[in-house]
Amino acid sequence: MFVFCGMLLAPVAMAQVQPGSAQYSVSLHVGYAHNLTYGSYANFDLDAYMPINKHFDMQANLRTSTADFYTLGVQLRPKFALPVGELYLEDRVMARWVARDEINDFVHALSIGYMMQYVNAQVGMSTRIIIPQPYSFKDADAMVLEPFNIIYRVEAFVRPKMSPWNISLCVANVDNYQVERVWQPMFYLGGWYDIDDHWRVRLSGKMKLAGMFHLNAHYYGAELRAGAEYRF
């Protein structure tokens, strides 16, 4: 429904979008991660960003992990420039094969976001289907549906968003490879540096606490991630 609304509203916003704000890009990241369940492991991420036109962009994300889980996600974003900032809608589909636990999950998320020069805020909802393997169509109890989950992302930048280098701080329960439950926020600190017009390097860290909303929070997991992005 959000996508449909976005298609209707896009022409209204067309004249206000800043040119040159988006380029096709491909990025590759490697991450070292640790959590209490998996221990230490490494992630390899391949992402593609595709601005279809001034009012729509798409993103595809692929993660493989030495912890034996795999993620494929696709996002479609209609965007509308406002006098201050940009409003966007996001339709996200994500499939995860958690081979180590013989479980697949599929998530569909719809959200609305507002991007300013220094702040990006996003809120929406998601639905998840959890399917333990092997799956049988005949078995009525073969899957678990979690129909409603709130997703959110609040990100602050120290410099304007399009700067050649930047540092950001973010709290969210959703990223390109995972959509967590509402009470499981993740904290991110990251930055980028543009080497030239095409190459950008990125470095980021992620921290996941367990028990924040059990009011006895402790470390659960962390990830350090580095990579490069090529903009065409």
Added chain:
Amino acid sequence: MKKNIQICLGSLFLVLGSIFTACGPDARLDMVGMFAGTSPTINNRFEISQAYNQQMGFATLQAPDDYHVYVCTDTHITKTRTRWEYFIHAYREDQLCPVAVHLGDIIDARTDFAYVEEALVPESDAVSQPMKADTLMAVCGNHDIYFKQWEKFIKTFKTSSYYFVVQTQSGAQDLFIVYDSADGTVGSKQLQWLRETLQWADTQGFRHIIACTHTHFFKRDSSQGHTSNYTLEETYALLNLFTKHGVKMVWSGHDHSREITQVKDMTCIIVNSMEDDDKHPYYMLVTMGDKIDYAFVAVP
């Protein structure tokens, strides 16, 4: 830019205001614990529980063939303990009940555990009757440990990660694994212990295996709001572990509203809360025979 700064500062004041107003002596919520837990980590708590288990061993209880297990959760005892006493009376009066289980959040926040324990001491006139059932197994919930309450919990209940076996007259044995999930994670050491315990259980020919804990796996019904549960990584690891090793049921609390989720051959039950202020309190009465039957009993 100016607007952005105003929004950021406004949010910061809102968060800080919430923290400071929740830090008084009568505060129910440990807002400091939200960012830095005041009780030990799950790995440390597990080690403390294991140290007690190694000293005392694991219990084996005798029971009739189709015996009862009384299960309650989230009593959140503060200044009254009416329903807690009702529950104790109910399971002690039942000739078929060798054991009752409390799934955590025994107290609300800063209640003295001695007040909880007092209700477990039989009155003098009750002692003259044969004690039919007087074994209560408990596991800590998040309300039992925040505000540095873990030390008091463990002083009263001794352990929060253990198992016990119920052996029936005809020789069937049921395994009950009680594990600590009071802060939304089982941790690495307890997860390994769960793996080893279930591998051992595979060789013992148990009739039923039941897992008892505080935090629930899933929340499908959003009508009562959501409560925090495990990380996804841990949800899937536990789900796979339990279904693979034939765990028949997972009993949990935490959410206060009942929900039953069937995953393959495993039934995950969130039991209603039983706190004195609750308008719809229930405990769960489980009949353990060759088949497991359960019912929810309304508490006056």
